[in-house]
Amino acid sequence: MITAAHLKAALHDGGEIALLDVREHGQYGWSHLFYAVPLPYSRLELDIERLVPNKAARVVVYDDGLSTVAARAAARARAIGYRNVLVLDGGVAAWAAAGYELFAGVNVVSKTFGEVVEHELDTPSISAEELQAALARGEDLVVVDGRPVDEYRKMNIPGAICCPNGELVHRIRSIAPDPKTRIVVNCAGRTRSIIGAQTLRDVGVPNPVVALRNGTQGWRLAGFDLEHGSDRLYPASVDGNDEAADWLVGFAAVNGITFISPEVAGAWLRDASRTTYLLDVRTPEEYELHHAPGAQHAPGGQLIQASDQWLGVRNARVVLTCDTGIRSAVVANWLKRMGWDVAVLEGGRSGWGRIGASGLGHEEAAGRLPALVVLRPAEIAAMQADGGAPVALIDLRPGMAFRKGHVEGARWAIRPRLAAAVADLAADARIVLIAADPRIARCAAIDLAGLGRKVAGLATADAAGWTAAGFDMVATPDEPSEADCIDFLFFVHDRHDGNLEAARRYLAWETGLLAKLDDRERAGFAIIGAGHDVKEGNA
Structure with missing residues (x-):
C-alpha cells in the first residue's frame, strides 16, 4: 500500500512511476487523479505491457477505495512479472480526503497543457461568427481540421480540409502555398485547434495563422451547420521540402x-x-x-x-x-x-534496421491468456437441449452495445463485477462468454477460473448467426442501468450529436482545467524557454 501523501511526493520526485487507474472507462472519466493513466481491469493484460514496458518500473494502481479491483489488478500485474506494484490506500476517496484535486474527463494532462499553451503564448484565435463572416466575404483563407480522418468525417466546418496536427508542418505548403492565405486550424473543441495553430506559428510559417475558438462545438453553438462525411483530405504528396x-x-x-x-x-x-x-x-x-x-x-x-x-x-x-x-x-x-x-x-x-531487438514484449501477457473454444450459436443451442448442466450466456460487450441488442436470456457482465454476475448460477453451470473482442473473454476467463466456474467456450456477437440458430435478439434501453454501465462515460457524451447544452458544459470544463492545477502540477509544463533539463545519464 501507499498513502495519498506518499504518492503525491512520488509523482513529483523525478523518478519513473506509472499511476494506473484500473477502474472502467466511465468511472475513470468521472473523477480521477491528474497524472493517472486509464487501464481498465477488464483489459489489463492486453495493455499493461504496452503502457508500462519495463517491469521494474514503479507502478501504483488505484480504484474507488470501496472495491477489490485495485488489489486484483495488482495481483495480476505481479503475476505478469511487475516487481514494484503498490495500491493507493483508500483509492480516490483517500486522495480527495487528503486535500488533493480530482479531475473529470479524459486526456486531461494533454488538454490542460493546451490551455496552458494558449495562456502563456497568447495563441490568436477567431470566433465562429468571425470565421463565418470571413467565409461569406470570400476572404483568402483555408480552414484546416487538425483531427484524425475518422473524426473529421463525422463532422467538419464547411469547406475544411483534414490535416491531422502531426502532419501540418509536413504538408502545409501543399495546402496553403500562398503566404498571404490565412490559415484557420480547428478541432472539435479547443486543444488541437490551439496546438495546431501554435505549431505553425512556432515553425515560422509565413501565413497568418489562428485557431478556431471552441472548434466545431463553438460553430454549432453559434447556430451554424456542420458538414458530414466529407473527404477533403491532406495531399498525399509533399511540396516545399527541398530545404527541409x-x-x-x-x-x-x-x-x-x-x-x-x-x-x-x-x-x-x-x-x-x-x-x-x-x-x-x-x-x-x-x-x-x-x-x-x-x-x-x-x-x-x-x-x-x-x-x-x-x-x-x-x-x-x-x-x-x-x-x-x-x-x-x-x-x-x-x-x-x-x-x-x-x-x-x-x-x-x-x-531502423540498426536499432536491434528491443527485448521488450508488448504482448507477452496477452499471448499467455487461457485459450477458449469458439462455439457457434447452433452448438450452443444443442448444449441447451442436451439435458446436461445449465448453460449461462454472459455478454461481455460494452454496456451500451448490450442495450442496443443482445441474445434473449443473456446477462450483461464486466470483469470487475463477474463474481456478482455469476453468483446465482448453478455450481456446475456451463458458461458461454459472448464478446466482440475474444481477448476480453480470455481475460474474464482468468477471474471465472478463480471463482471455480467452468467456461464452456466463447461466442461472437453476430446477430444473424444467433437468429439463424433460433435465438431471439432483444434490446433493453435501460439495462444495464446508468449506474451499472461503468464502462461508458455519460459526462457530456452527446456533445457532438446535437446536445448543445452538453457542448457548453464541455467547453466550460475544458477552460476550467487550468485553475484546478496545483503548483507542482503546473511546474511540470515548460512552455517558454529551455524547458526541462535532460537528467544526467539520459542522453
Missing part, C-alpha cells in the same frame, strides 16, 4: 531537440533500468507499409492530444521516429514542453 534538412537543423538547435543514433536507441530499449518508448508518429498508412522493429504507432497530433494512450510511465524516455525527422522533431518539441525526456531518431527510416 537545413530547416530541421535550425529548428532542433533553437528548441533544444536531442537526436540519437539507432544504436543508442537500441541500447536504451534494452536498458532494464529505465523505461523507453519507441513511437512512430507518421500516418497509419505509412506505418502499416513499413516501420521500425518494436515501434508503436502514435500519430503525432494524437500523441500530443492524448499522451496517456501511449505513455504510461511518468518521467520515462521517449524516442520518436518518422521518415525525414521533420514530424518527429515537431512532436518532440511539444512533448519536451509537456515535461517528457524525448529524443528523435537520427536518419529516419534509413536507421
